Amino acid sequence: MRHGATTLLALVPALALASTQEAGAPLEELSSGTSAVPEVRVSGDVRLLAGVDTGFEARREDGLSEHVVDGWGRASLVTDVKLSSTLRAVVEGRALWRGGAEKGLERAKSSFEPYLGEAFLDVYTKWVDVRVGQQTLAFGANTFFAPSDLFNPRDLRQGFVVQEPEDLKLPVFAARALATVGPLTVTGVWAPFFAPNRYDVFGQDMAALQPSLGVAVPLSVKPSVEDWLQPRLLETERPGLPGDLGLRVTGDVGRVKLGGSWVWANEKLPQVTVDPELDALLRAQQRGEPADTALLLSLQERVRSGESLVTGRYARQHVVAAEASTLVGTAQLDVDVGFSPSRTFYGDRLRPLRKPAATWVVGVSQAEESDLVYSVTYTGLAVPRVGEQELLFLLEPGTARGREHTAFLHLLVGDVAYSLLGGRLEVGLRGAFEPIQRSFLVAPRAAWRVSERVHLGLSAEVYGGPSYSPFGYFGRNDQVLASLRVLL
Structure with missing residues (x-):
């Protein structure tokens, strides 16, 4: 029941990340070379960020x-070893620190998470190049919005300005x-082991539970441990084999690169289902009504018998997609179109709904080196066969209820930056x-x-719109941020 808001969280941190390169050089660029001595490159960075809300609730x-107040710290250290013209190894260590406090610096908390970033082995042969290990994958023309880009889980715990391209997509163990x-x-991918999105249910500014939802925190714990509970709070079961599978084929037709892909993958957010009797009891409590005695007795008997009243499982979906890319003057034009016959959405009562969905993405970005860098992406989503009493949570307004309809979402994202003073100063604007x-x-x-x-950096985030709209839902989280980045 509490999971509906996480459906839209996937949109928020990704908004201005319309085009970027995945970590590590492409296989095609590394398949040549005759060096007999291993080449070793070590790189990394440390990023610190502090944010202060514009309104103290x-x-x-x-x-x-x-x-x-919020604080974030990220560190990355990468060792890239080219062993020979046919072998390359990359190992990356990452660490995340975050902390925050409520008004009056109450309920202050912090956490530290070291984890493995990209760690893979490349093998180049005459017929095929193979990469095995923790890696960032890219399906589709648009690296972050393509409907077939389903292999890597996302980190949905930070806001729009905080999130960098390399932070959004988390590496996953796979063979490519x-x-x-x-x-x-032709690209084939198999990711045998499941890895979910990282998200917060409560206790953080970008958490799924916001006050407008009308649902209280499901448990009372000390701030020092509540963030460690988040990854398992909504799930009761994780997928096993066969894992995620995908096939992508691309080719050039004149100046246009065309392609198609098929992906069969587990969704990275759990499909949470609450038993109708338990749901009725919880909603009565929210309204301040006394509990129905017969309902309480029924629930007690079912709990004693070992019946599960809440389930959180990860559904699977097929996606077929087509893509196209070309240069138009100094700009790159990317187009993606995809269809899934069954995908999880949530109704306004936060009950999961499985619906077909069509997605289309059109992106334009700067393709040449320039002081002005920009990207603009339009993403559309159509969900047919929404019932007359159904309403997709956060995706459509209340006026859509009352008739069977097709739900639409349109999202326009822009990112522009301009360098001044010989590149020492950069000013920019991201928006959606x-x-x-x-x-x-x-x-x-x-x-x-x-x-x-x-x-050094200075930035701000301003959210607006109705309480149940994609960005208005996070409207209380306007903030000003200062950052420091040190390259190693």
């Missing part, structure tokens, strides 16, 4: 008080094979607009390059 009794067959490039409910996000930023290795 009073402490709430339902456990959903906001953080008025890339081969050239005549004029075609959802026109049906008129919800938006505006994120101005400025960065100063102190030296080649030290960068």
